Amino acid sequence: MSTEITHGDVHEEHHDHGPDKGLMRWVTTTNHKDIGTLYLWLAFIMLLVGGAMAMVIRLELFQPGLQWVEPQFFNQMTTLHGLIMVFGAIMPAFVGLANWLVPIMIGAPDMALPRMNNWSFWILPFAFTMLASTLFMEGGGPAFGWTFYAPLSTTFAPDSTDFFIFAVHLMGISSVMGAINVIATILNMRAPGMTLMKMPLFVWTWLITAYLLIAVMPVLAGVVTMMLTDRHFGTSFFDAAGGGDPVLFQHVFWFFGHPEVYIMILPAFGIISAIVPTFARKPLFGYSSMVYASASIALLSFMVWAHHMYTVGMPVAGELYFMYATILISVPTGVKVFNWVATMWRGSMTFETPMLWALGFIIMFTIGGFSGLMLGVAPVDTQYHDTYFVVAHFHYVLVTGALFSIIAAFYYWVPKWTGHMYDERLGKIHFWWSTISVNLLFFPQHFVGLAGMPRRIPDYSLQFAEFNAISSIGGFAFGLAQVFFLYIVIKTIRGGVKATDKVWEGATGLEFEQLPSPPPYHSFTVAPQVK
Amino acid sequence: MSREQANTVPRSQLAKIILVPILMFGFGFALIPLYDVFCDITGQNGKTGRIEASAIDESGVDTSRTIEVRFLAQTNTGLPWSFEPVVKTMQVHPGQVYEAHYRVRSSSKDKTHGQAVPSVSPGLAAQHFNKTECFCFTRQELNAFETRDMPLRFIVGKDIAEEIKEITLSYTFFSLDQG
């Protein structure tokens, strides 16, 4: 096996210099580590911004009656909270992790298309500034929910909707460019000997996610383009008056929207599949079935979109089909959970902070999976649809699922990135604080949902008061915990106990076995040996 | 030695990857005709069919079955018309052509324009509910304070499912005059 793959015309150039100094380093950087860091910071800032909006929501819902905000502003908060968390926090965080990790996991010197990488990041701050600026426009920002159903988002929408549409276009372009980069990197830049079936699962799940992204983000771009032409150019895609159909909007939106759900969870599966074996000191159980399960989840995600629409009056045959396909997804998802448990079984487990977050993920994601199965059963969804039960479900999957995995990934890899160990005591406090408060926040929402509280309402009848108060208290505590996390992050970057190169006793993979902590600015300039 | 220039992405592969999002953008738009096909097959939203009068074979009227057709009418915002069916319900045999009327009256002192959108419930009946003549085929123009009876000729297909005993036909008139 060759240790060098320097064929082609090689320029003797700056492969071992450090980063530029000052602000321009970050503006012009094409280094995957820098760009990864930028993405992660953007995601964190967006998490805090979207979180602040969630605080407004929980404040208004703390007790019955309208105390703090007007209903129209409340709707803007729920809309922007959803959009910012999905497109601004979770997705960029995963792209940031991919940027940092994919090259050092597969033994590549950088991403395949570094200049495009720079572009795909720097589009985002503009997109989100534009989105947030709609709040200050006359008529307010988008107030039609993150799913922006027509005609509320077309004929009945505020003028600022055009800026929302353009912002979504920019986010879509950024995501697609990021995904193209990931695919090109994984397909072409693997070190010799790193066959596909030797790749860490994080790389695998990201490869599948990237294919989902390039397949569905353009559909989202299409649907907002149709909105734009409906609003200004006299088309009527979604307007019954001109022969269109508002239900068509929901079909096209969810054709994007359901794969989007898996875009936000597949990389999380990869992270957990890296962390659990490390701290169980035992290889991942069922590696190949994990790969196949991820791929089949991705394929199935294209065929189940209308389970978000059981109440629109679909034909019975359609509802039956979507119900069967939907509950089928729990099979590969179940395989994953079983595999993680089997990995722990007869291991030699320790419980450092990343493992705590990973265990929290497995338990609470599974709870979200159970409510997902319940929601998939079409006739029962008649009672669940658009209630707080749904809100509880997708927050279990996205907060204690996706977000917990991102935080787990931070604690797991930050010693490698910075060369400093985080403060173990603070990390554990962060975990227990977050876990207790997040359950206080979202678990009662199952009950109010089942008892009949619709989602997206700024005020509710008295029987829901107690659980909403508990939920709000949990929400404030969880919000505060993430400010505490900001302190931990900064503390870790500025200093701490020196991390070893291997970081964790049970760690495996190129990034832990063949790179120092922190890795040099340009790593794997010589291809590593893959056993 | 630098590997940065070595691992270049093959152009043909990159072109393929870039082609995917471009095609999928187009696919988003292609979903619209696909959706219409889907609606036709499944009866989603009760979009009704249109057939030519010459294509009707009235030889096999199924007098053993009677289906009640109920007519509904709404006007959407901005249209100064009153709009209602002349008869509210009708008993029909599958396979026979019937004629019904809707009455529309403008209370505007100007010319006004509207487009009627049909919808049939249950959805499974829609694909068997065909019209040879309908005021919803074209846009309607009403002069100031004009009253008009608008005809509708329809046939319920003989192959309509046995369990369907009632059909609701609804028309919503939308204004075509902006502002």
Add this chain to the structure above:
Amino acid sequence: MTFDKLPGRWLASLSGLISVLVAFSAQAEYELNMTQGVTPISQEIYNLHMIVFWICVVIGIGVFGAMGWSILYHRKSKGAQAANFHESTTIEIVWTVVPLLILIAIAIPATATLLNLENTDNADIEIQVTGIQWKWKYTYLDEGVTFVSSLAQESRDVMNSDPTGHENYLLDVDKPIVLPINKKIRFLFNSDDVIHAWWVPELAVKQDALPGFINDSWAIIEEPGVYRGQCAELCGKDHGFMPIVVHAVGEDEYAQWIAEKKAEAAEVAAMAAQEFSMQDLIAQGETVYQANCAACHGPTGAGIPGAFPAMTGSAIVTGPIDAHIDIVLNGKAGTAMAAYKGQLSDVDLAAVITFERNSLGNSVGDLVQPSAIKNAR
């Protein structure tokens, strides 16, 4: 903090949570679970919900039990040595096939319930339900009875202060819908503007109301009572303020109610022939305005800049009266301004238009009589 203390912590927090829950369920009317409802379908749905719930609980106990066992016993601090197994085709096939069988077991009753749910044939009574931003309009198709139902004034009054102690806050309406028990009622849904969804949990009916298209659903109510629901699809600013109240009554009482409604309608129609004084119209108009117009145009007519125009000084309100009547009657296409001709009586329309022209900071000085509204319809 060491992990050894954790089971204790878990138990402490768990028992804390349980005591909180027990405290709430002790309040008799407190609901933690889905309603069983009062229709055959709602009962079926409830049973199916509980079946799937218990299946999840059992799987959860298995998965979390195995995980908990590993966490407790297969830990390094207890000297556990890691095994090295990492695959087993048999076991992987087992945990693919067994869930599949469980899913089939769920799908069979679910299919039956769904088919039942969608069967709206042979209804005794048909009612058209129209969603309007932000109220519901009901039309009894066989009886010709039609009315608009919106949030009760009492809820509006306490909304911005403290609603505590107001029973049925946000769940009460001015005109409830009355339905007979033990009859198959078919609901036909549509909308005048955006998408709404009509949901009454006890009836297990939740169906979207779409602009331009009709949907249907059905219910047989088996017990008399008052059942409350809400809109379940985000439909704009006051989505949270368009409740539904169903009074299920015996057949006689239902017939009596229908007769009353018809008499009431005749009375309202007769009133349209009368002449009213400016004062009477303004007094009546204020009530109508606060119930129907204030949500957007504001209680004082200030509107919401950029979203909903002000009434005070408005060109339409202070301009020619015909144009004012036209926009109130027919609404404005492509905006939230609804057509009120189907929602309000001639008297109410005349009153509210007169009120708008001579109050809210306007003083045009003219008035409109119900007879003029009747002619403009």
